[in-house]
Amino acid sequence: MSVRVRRIYETPEPEDGVRVLVDRLWPRGVSKEDAHVDEWPKGLTPSNELRRWFHDGGSYEEFTSRYEAELAAPEAAALLDGLRRTARTGRVTLLTSSRNPDGSHASVLARLLATP
Template structure:
C-alpha cells in the first residue's frame, strides 16, 4: 500500500508547527526579509527548484500567470531541478513536507505549482 504524500504550503513568517510541518523547505530564491534563520526553522533550501532570477524578473515586470507556469515547469524539467524534485519526493514519502514561501498567497504562487509536481 502506497502512502499519499502530505505536502503543505505555508508562509515562512508563520511559526513552525512541530509534529505538523515535517521537513520545512524554503522554496524562494532569496532569503525572506527581516527573518532570522533560527526563527524560520528551515530544514532545506534547494535553490534548484526555485524560480530563476530571470523568470522572477520577467513575471514581476508584467508577465502572465499562465506563461509563468509554463516557463517555471520548463525550469523544473531541467536536469538539476528534476534531480532535486526526486530527492524532495523521497523526503515527502517519509512524512509531511512543508513548502515555505514569503509570498502573501502561497496557494496562488510558484509554491503551489511545485507542490503539484511533488505530489505526482
C-alpha cells in the same frame, strides 16, 4: 504523501514536518534560527529572469509553463525527485515569502510533488 505550502512568516508548527524554503533569496525580517528551515534547495527556485518577468505582470499560466520547463532541467529534476522521496516518508512544508502562496511557484512545486 503530504505536502503543504505556508508563508515563512507564520510560526513553525510540529505538523510542518520537513520545512523547505523554496525562495531563491532569504526572506527579509526572518532570522535563520526562527525560520526552522531544514532544506533550502535553491536549484528548485525560479530563475531570476523568470521571477522578474512574473513580478512585472506576466500571467500565472505562462509562468507555470516556463517554471515547469526550468524544473525539467537535469539538476532541478534531480532535486525535485529527492524532495518527492522525502514527501513520501512524511509531511513536507514548502515555505515562501510570497504574499499569495496559492498563486506562486510554491503551489506549482506542491502540485508537482504530489504527482508521481
